Amino acid sequence: MRFLRFTLFASLATPLAAQPSPAPKLTVVISVDQLSSDLFDEYRPLLGGGFAKLGQGIVFPHAYQGHAASETCPGHSTILTGAYPARNGIIANVWYDLSQTRSDKAVYCAEDERVAGTSSTAYTVSPWHLKVPTLGDYMKRQWPASRTVAVAGKDRAAVMMTGQRPDQRWFWNGKTFATDLKGGATPQTLISARTAIASLVAQPQAALEPPALCAAKATIVPVAGGGQPVGAGRFVRAAGDLTLFRASPALDGATLALAAGLVLEMQLGKGAAPDLLAVGLSATDYVGHRYGTEGQEMCLQMLSLDRDLGDFLAFLDREVGDYAVVLTADHGGKDIPERERAAGVAGAARVDPSLAASNVGKALAARFGLPGSVLYGSNFGDVYVDRSVAAGQRARILAAALATYRAHPQVEAAFTNEQLARTPMPTATPDKWTLIERARASFDAKRSGDFVVLLKRDITPIADTKGGYVSTHGSVWDYDRRVPIIFWRPGYPAQNIDLPVQTVDILPSVAAMLGLPIAADSIDGKCLPQTPGAACTTR
Ligand code: ZN
Numbered sequence: 201m202r203f204l205r206f207t208l209f210a211s212l213a214t215p216l217a218a219q220p221s222p223a224p225k226l227t228v229v230i231s232v233d234q235l236s237s238d239l240f241d242e243y244r245p246l247l248g249g250g251f252a253k254l255g256q257g258i259v260f261p262h263a264y265q266g267h268a269a270s271e272t273c274p275g276h277s278t279i280l281t282g283a284y285p286a287r288n289g290i291i292a293n294v295w296y297d298l299s300q301t302r303s304d305k306a307v308y309c310a311e312d313e314r315v316a317g318t319s320s321t322a323y324t325v326s327p328w329h330l331k332v333p334t335l336g337d338y339m340k341r342q343w344p345a346s347r348t349v350a351v352a353g354k355d356r357a358a359v360m361m362t363g364q365r366p367d368q369r370w371f372w373n374g375k376t377f378a379t380d381l382k383g384g385a386t387p388q389t390l391i392s393a394r395t396a397i398a399s400l401v402a403q404p405q406a407a408l409e410p411p412a413l414c415a416a417k418a419t420i421v422p423v424a425g426g427g428q429p430v431g432a433g434r435f436v437r438a439a440g441d442l443t444l445f446r447a448s449p450a451l452d453g454a455t456l457a458l459a460a461g462l463v464l465e466m467q468l469g470k471g472a473a474p475d476l477l478a479v480g481l482s483a484t485d486y487v488g489h490r491y492g493t494e495g496q497e498m499c500l501q502m503l504s505l506d507r508d509l510g511d512f513l514a515f516l517d518r519e520v521g522d523y524a525v526v527l528t529a530d531h532g533g534k535d536i537p538e539r540e541r542a543a544g545v546a547g548a549a550r551v552d553p554s555l556a557a558s559n560v561g562k563a564l565a566a567r568f569g570l571p572g573s574v575l576y577g578s579n580f581g582d583v584y585v586d587r588s589v590a591a592g593q594r595a596r597i598l599a600a601a602l603a604t605y606r607a608h609p610q611v612e613a614a615f616t617n618e619q620l621a622r623t624p625m626p627t628a629t630p631d632k633w634t635l636i637e638r639a640r641a642s643f644d645a646k647r648s649g650d651f652v653v654l655l656k657r658d659i660t661p662i663a664d665t666k667g668g669y670v671s672t673h674g675s676v677w678d679y680d681r682r683v684p685i686i687f688w689r690p691g692y693p694a695q696n697i698d699l700p701v702q703t704v705d706i707l708p709s710v711a712a713m714l715g716l717p718i719a720a721d722s723i724d725g726k727c728l729p730q731t732p733g734a735a736c737t738t739r
Pocket of ligand 1: 275
């Protein structure tokens, strides 16, 4: 029924003339981590809370995070910059800088590795890798009184959506909500939220009661690689278990409650200039990684998120009134290969452990008479040849590494840094991009590897599941690239628009709604003419 209504609205909608309307006093940008278009399509007809309300806005159910590195940091970097990772510098969650003097050569996207004594895992949170302005920066330039606030379940989500100069930025650091900003008083709502969350975590969590819709999905599925079976979980948690707290609906509830507290305390949307609130809801991603996307666990997460989002929007209706919402995701995702195979995806499999860069690098080192491993990297994505390899041997090792990867039955393609540097940035719609164009959109000559490895469709790049992660994203395939984008504001006509627009189109579209000038040649996205009130000046 719902789909019929949307279809009717879409077909009857008359083309909207660009009618500039007053800018909303508060723009709320929500990223639901790992909300693929596939997951959105599956649950949209079943949700009656926040998603149903936003579904009455302008919905692009199948938009794109077009770039190859479909990970959290690059994904969040596109949402409010209008720029691909190739332009904004955030090419992956983690890359390597082999010229670093510290022993850990990996670099975390949202760290400042120049701080002495830090590593890519024990880091100082910082936006310094992000090379371009965010929406909040543009707003402050136009209206110095404008305020930018971020609240997220992950530091990289909060940092990449708000960049260099937010007024408040809070993220879950695994134990509590923390900030990277120096100075200034801690808001009272943070103090209350920390206490409330600490006492919640300190209590054990009994099994959630699944509605019939979710109970119908409760089938236990064994997982290869040593991990626990999944499929029928109900978020039981022992007192004090922070890992399971994070991978549960409670994380999003806490994030939204804190966001609401900051709206009240800072009186966002009531100031002299338009404000921005960026919210990163990370639980869907943690639940997806831990349990996959098609079990009872994800069903409970979707229903809980829908309810919490509904409460949050009702709060904004009451307290702010004139606000706009954009909801999207940083990347998509897919289910565990074990359940996918049972559902008929014959090629679904876990990655061959021999593809780990350390293993390929060890075999090559032995072949060339060198100690240790000569490669840095993961089991797909960017791979780097050790800088200590003598120049004469380097080209031969690189060629041998490429031959090894390209000959592997799970590898779709491997592109060298030189090949990518020669490839023009794609200009077609992202559904038409070739594989090398997808890789080009997250390529940075200085930060990217000597080559990039792309796995075949339906290969899950997690071999060892003992650590608790059973499923992931990060591939060049559409299940990881396609995400919904929703623009909602009171009075927007309901429209369901099945066009391959992009998350880089959000910044220019919101800028047009706000009346913010953005130089078209400084971004990759295009203002979407379907968003009413948007006088698309950057087109
Ligand atoms: Zn993510």
